[in-house]
Amino acid sequence: MTSKRHEELGLSDEQVLSMYEMMLLARKIDERMWLLNRAGKIPFVVSCQGQEAAQVGAAMALNTKEDYLLPYYRDIGLVLGFGMSATDLMMQGFARAEDPNSGGRQMPGHFGQKKNRIVSGSSPVTTQLPHAAGIALAAKMEKKNFVTLVSFGEGSSNQGDFHEGANFAGVHNLPVIFLCENNKYAISVPIEKQLACDKVSDRAIGYGMPGYTVDGNDPLAVYEAVKNASDRCKNGEGPTLIETVSYRLTPHSSDDDDSSYRSKEEVEEEKKKDSIHTFSKYLKEMNVLTEEKENEMLDKIRQIVDEATEAAENAPYADPESSLKYVYADKDGEV
Amino acid sequence: MTSKRHEELGLSDEQVLSMYEMMLLARKIDERMWLLNRAGKIPFVVSCQGQEAAQVGAAMALNTKEDYLLPYYRDIGLVLGFGMSATDLMMQGFARAEDPNSGGRQMPGHFGQKKNRIVSGSSPVTTQLPHAAGIALAAKMEKKNFVTLVSFGEGSSNQGDFHEGANFAGVHNLPVIFLCENNKYAISVPIEKQLACDKVSDRAIGYGMPGYTVDGNDPLAVYEAVKNASDRCKNGEGPTLIETVSYRLTPHSSDDDDSSYRSKEEVEEEKKKDSIHTFSKYLKEMNVLTEEKENEMLDKIRQIVDEATEAAENAPYADPESSLKYVYADKDGEV
Amino acid sequence: MAVISYIQAVNAAMREEMEKDEKVFILGEDVGEKGGVFKATEGLYQEFGEERVLDTPLAESAIAGVGIGAAMYGMKPVAEMQFADFIMPAVNQIISEAAKTRYRSNNDWTCPITIRAPYGGGIHGALYHSQSVESLFSHVPGLKIVMPSTPYDVKGLLKSAIQDEDPVLFFEHKRAYRLVKGEVPDEEYTLPIGKADIKKEGEDITVISYGLCLHFAMEAAEKLEDEGISTHILDLRTVYPLDQEAIIEAASKTGKVLLVTEDNKEGSLMGEVSAIIAEHCLFDLDAPVQRLAGPEVPAMPYAPTMEKYFMMNPEKIEKAIRELAQF
Amino acid sequence: MAVISYIQAVNAAMREEMEKDEKVFILGEDVGEKGGVFKATEGLYQEFGEERVLDTPLAESAIAGVGIGAAMYGMKPVAEMQFADFIMPAVNQIISEAAKTRYRSNNDWTCPITIRAPYGGGIHGALYHSQSVESLFSHVPGLKIVMPSTPYDVKGLLKSAIQDEDPVLFFEHKRAYRLVKGEVPDEEYTLPIGKADIKKEGEDITVISYGLCLHFAMEAAEKLEDEGISTHILDLRTVYPLDQEAIIEAASKTGKVLLVTEDNKEGSLMGEVSAIIAEHCLFDLDAPVQRLAGPEVPAMPYAPTMEKYFMMNPEKIEKAIRELAQF
Numbered sequence A, B: 001m002t003s004k005r006h007e008e009l010g011l012s013d014e015q016v017l018s019m020y021e022m023m024l025l026a027r028k029i030d031e032r033m034w035l036l037n038r039a040g041k042i043p044f045v046v047s048c049q050g051q052e053a054a055q056v057g058a059a060m061a062l063n064t065k066e067d068y069l070l071p072y073y074r075d076i077g078l079v080l081g082f083g084m085s086a087t088d089l090m091m092q093g094f095a096r097a098e099d100p101n102s103g104g105r106q107m108p109g110h111f112g113q114k115k116n117r118i119v120s121g122s123s124p125v126t127t128q129l130p131h132a133a134g135i136a137l138a139a140k141m142e143k144k145n146f147v148t149l150v151s152f153g154e155g156s157s158n159q160g161d162f163h164e165g166a167n168f169a170g171v172h173n174l175p176v177i178f179l180c181e182n183n184k185y186a187i188s189v190p191i192e193k194q195l196a197c198d199k200v201s202d203r204a205i206g207y208g209m210p211g212y213t214v215d216g217n218d219p220l221a222v223y224e225a226v227k228n229a230s231d232r233c234k235n236g237e238g239p240t241l242i243e244t245v246s247y248r249l250t251p252h253s254s255d256d257d258d259s260s261y262r263s264k265e266e267v268e269e270e271k272k273k274d275s276i277h278t279f280s281k282y283l284k285e286m287n288v289l290t291e292e293k294e295n296e297m298l299d300k301i302r303q304i305v306d307e308a309t310e311a312a313e314n315a316p317y318a319d320p321e322s323s324l325k326y327v328y329a330d331k332d333g334e335v
Numbered sequence C, D: 001m002a003v004i005s006y007i008q009a010v011n012a013a014m015r016e017e018m019e020k021d022e023k024v025f026i027l028g029e030d031v032g033e034k035g036g037v038f039k040a041t042e043g044l045y046q047e048f049g050e051e052r053v054l055d056t057p058l059a060e061s062a063i064a065g066v067g068i069g070a071a072m073y074g075m076k077p078v079a080e081m082q083f084a085d086f087i088m089p090a091v092n093q094i095i096s097e098a099a100k101t102r103y104r105s106n107n108d109w110t111c112p113i114t115i116r117a118p119y120g121g122g123i124h125g126a127l128y129h130s131q132s133v134e135s136l137f138s139h140v141p142g143l144k145i146v147m148p149s150t151p152y153d154v155k156g157l158l159k160s161a162i163q164d165e166d167p168v169l170f171f172e173h174k175r176a177y178r179l180v181k182g183e184v185p186d187e188e189y190t191l192p193i194g195k196a197d198i199k200k201e202g203e204d205i206t207v208i209s210y211g212l213c214l215h216f217a218m219e220a221a222e223k224l225e226d227e228g229i230s231t232h233i234l235d236l237r238t239v240y241p242l243d244q245e246a247i248i249e250a251a252s253k254t255g256k257v258l259l260v261t262e263d264n265k266e267g268s269l270m271g272e273v274s275a276i277i278a279e280h281c282l283f284d285l286d287a288p289v290q291r292l293a294g295p296e297v298p299a300m301p302y303a304p305t306m307e308k309y310f311m312m313n314p315e316k317i318e319k320a321i322r323e324l325a326q327f
């Protein structure tokens, strides 16, 4: 990280600063969720920590006003990039009626917000890949020039729906980006027990699409890969598989105790590569960021997170009877 | 085909003759089935025609007294190799009580015969791939040194179960051979609309296993590939994906009219590569086979097929009430 | 009014909806150039082009899943499962995704997909080309399941299914495809999903059925008419959610109810119909609610002897009605 | 007799069977070093090694399918689905393969697999970690479905499931895991699959239920005893195929029947139970058969307000019993 890599990618200092700020915001929202969980205020957290660089790098490479996003449960960085607010995220953490994702119906991490083209997702992993192909197919049929990005974990890349979704996109040459956020674990199961190939991106050739593996702790590398993939989409060259390699810095979720299956040393070693630190260091080395600016950012973020938390904490739950709503169109509003 | 390729592979003249004879037998059984179907005697046929070389080549490379086979519906050549008789095959064609595959419960082409380690299969394609991994896992757990071969079409290689089965075998380094019989069509859908990769074997790397594409009209090439894969299995080196490329010479089944989706010219062109002719030619060029011997073979086979047909035609159906049997172990024999 | 076959009604409904609405498209195995293995999509590829009649790779979870994605975007996909038996790999997409999209997003996202599949036996299809799969789904809020018996119902209901704002499973009896013919108006019409239909008025016995069995029941009823047994026949048409009102009314009318399905009995949706009657009509019943169904075996065998033994037919229904009349 | 929890009974049953029979092995997600996300397999990896307690890739169709292959070979796999909700991708393997292996091969091949999965709500699991999935399978000949309520039943029935020569789905209520405790004999025992069990004798009202709801019913019954309402409680234990004899006997005994399930009502297996009663006990009934169940929505929401609204509890059952008593 000695030359101004971001300039080579066509990113201004301002842009990389906002990149960093969004990574920080994602991290700080996540950290607050854990505090709230440990304080007994929210029953469940699932984290983005360790994947912020990949998520924010990807979001910044897209047209977040037109493109479609099918995120998975860790993608705080991506949904922030697509316009979800800290308050929205806290509303879902607290399962409030105002949660734009589901009105408190789904667990945290089940994103969906139509106005921002964030497509509603479920818990069974990998079902969103065929959906992404379907949306990209619609784009092609309707001759729209937007890109669809779908993300998922490396464990999830072993589900049949990965294969079927990627194959469909390959055969129909669809404008979709498959973003595999490889964090080396699927809950407790390490990557060696999930797949036998060297890289998840080795699978791309099987679908007639290019596959790339990039450093998931480097937002610029991810930005570049996603940018290129997006260009391919827009040029009618079809789908791309991108694997971002980083590490899950937290336990799988607030219900998990990771000490039973991995060592503290391993986690400490990986923390050294944490993008929040390494990207901060890069920006400082490039004289884009100063200690002072960073502290300002942190203050601003703290305030945003405080306000979001307070708003959500004070917001009401949905009415119990409202659980009867929205099963079918014609029952809308009926209780 | 000028040098004695079969000798280089360690195959004697006798062995290649019996290879050819088994290919011929498969073809002749299949042809008879069509005649019987057109005569209104059996309601359904699904063919091996065009895939005999791949099937018989594969069978001859295995230890058919110990290895396990999970065939698909076209695999007359493979099940013959594993010990199923022409009469057995005719019994299933006629849906007779004596059909060893299912007692007339399943359609023709749904093979299964425990005494010959031919594992019972269903109609939904590709479910047999995880089963094969399970059998190979059992072999590994029980420290048995047999090989499991599972076959399927190239269309079927797009099902989720292909991915999940192959991945499981890769991760657990299991002694299994995945044999994809690529005949260029899945019913009416040509291979370009099934997959976007150049070769089905391109998918192997995604499972950490080697992948090979061989001429499916050349039984020696298939023999060699399967033999090597079997050696790998026995040496604890894990699974292999083999793709045999040939062509489906008949309509998909007796219910299909292929003229709606492919030209006569295309079929005629492919018939020139039909292994029954090309291998016969090779054997004659090598002075292993003579016109006379071939006619003897054909006579013998005709007699076998005649006798099998007659036996099956005269055999009874299962009792109607017997359809209540064998739902559970404890209901065996109860009606 | 033209007389057309059941499968022609399927074809006509799709053609009309595709002509009317550019967002309607078809995807499935062999639906394109070949026009489907049963010819349900015949001519559509030629008329609307390969962009609106897509031959998909052999992968049902993708057929459903890609359709679901397109539907969430705002298209109106009509997905074909080549046989109902092969819907199994798509169950996760249908139950976890299509059925729950509207609910889980608090009405933000919707999934207006239609999934068609030929079901049922009596065509030498054996275990995996003969199954009735409706009971697998007739328990999943968010889905609607339509199983019409006549060309008139097929056309009107398939058009409604395609227009519906929610996911609809549309099961067509494959033996009815060419066997069953009927009149269909020349002008456009649709029929309401969720409504059962009285196919024959009668006084002594109520038969409730759907799909091909409905015709067997009509045949049986006709014969019994001569013996002086008058049968009232209700066609469920939509098997989920059930038209409770119509069921209660039909059951109460005669007090003797026979439920007929080709599916095996235990756990079939006829259990639910019986339960509705037991809940609402107990004191109107003159005899226990009877269910006539297939045997408790995994699926229909191939050999004609065994297939016939399993399969529903008019004679079995006739016998059951007669017994109930004598109760 | 030791007092153990529901989940300890699950764990003990597997341990005993693994000790006894080398062919028994476990496969699933996180079942190894971590001992399962609920700790059902705790200690087994350490005791039996990674060859008999396999962490699989995240792929349910393979977990089921590989298990099925191994079972066909002659092993005794115990496959875990991490949540019952995630059994959906494995439906094809379970329904098309496991259930039909014996039948389709005319008894030549068999499939002695056990598939365990935690089901049920009340644990802030929301739509996809709370579902009851039994009704999806309680219609498939070839399968058996066990849903025990007590540690005693869990242990005896899970051992029987593992020993069974046919595929068994074994659904464990995840809220019962630590909530429910009970006595279990020190010596080895098994319990018969297919037999319901009277958990409480009573005279006025018959409640039929299973799983966690059974306990809610017991609580309600205890309270009502003071009011002079005597409740007879039948625990189905095996929900497919149903123990018809026990159902008929229990229903006939009081003539007033309440069926309780946490699942949504339409199409739930309680419809079948009601239909069995309607077929066999019509003239013994003093009131319509009542079903108490979850609302007709796709699954249980997350927010505590809505979850509570959906979830079954003793108060709802108490109210329903009281109403039925007053009928």
Ligand SMILES: Cc1ncc(C[n+]2csc(CCOP(=O)(O)OP(=O)(O)O)c2C)c(N)n1
Pocket (backbone or CB within 6 Å): A074, A123, A124, A125, A152, A153, A154, A155, A156, A157, A183, A184, A185, A186, A187, A248, A252, D029, D058, D060, D082, D086, D089
């Ligand atoms: C079909 C399905 N099976 C199991 C689960 C339970 N589960 C939730 S997350 C997870 C691990 C996912 O691993 P990976 O895809 O690598 O994503 P990561 O959590 O590591 O980001 C599992 C097994 C699930 N959600 N869906």
Ligand SMILES: Cc1ncc(C[n+]2csc(CCOP(=O)(O)OP(=O)(O)O)c2C)c(N)n1
Pocket (backbone or CB within 6 Å): B074, B123, B124, B125, B152, B153, B154, B155, B156, B157, B183, B184, B185, B186, B187, B248, B252, C029, C058, C060, C082, C086, C089
């Ligand atoms: C899950 C499933 N979907 C659909 C079918 C219907 N079907 C039977 S064979 C076939 C085509 C198979 O093509 P391929 O795998 O290439 O094998 P081939 O017949 O060409 O040998 C289809 C679609 C099926 N049997 N199973």
Ligand SMILES: [Mg+2]
Pocket (backbone or CB within 6 Å): A153, A154, A155, A181, A182, A183, A184, A185, A186, A187
């Ligand atoms: Mg991971």
Ligand SMILES: [Mg+2]
Pocket (backbone or CB within 6 Å): B153, B154, B155, B181, B182, B183, B184, B185, B186, B187
């Ligand atoms: Mg093919």
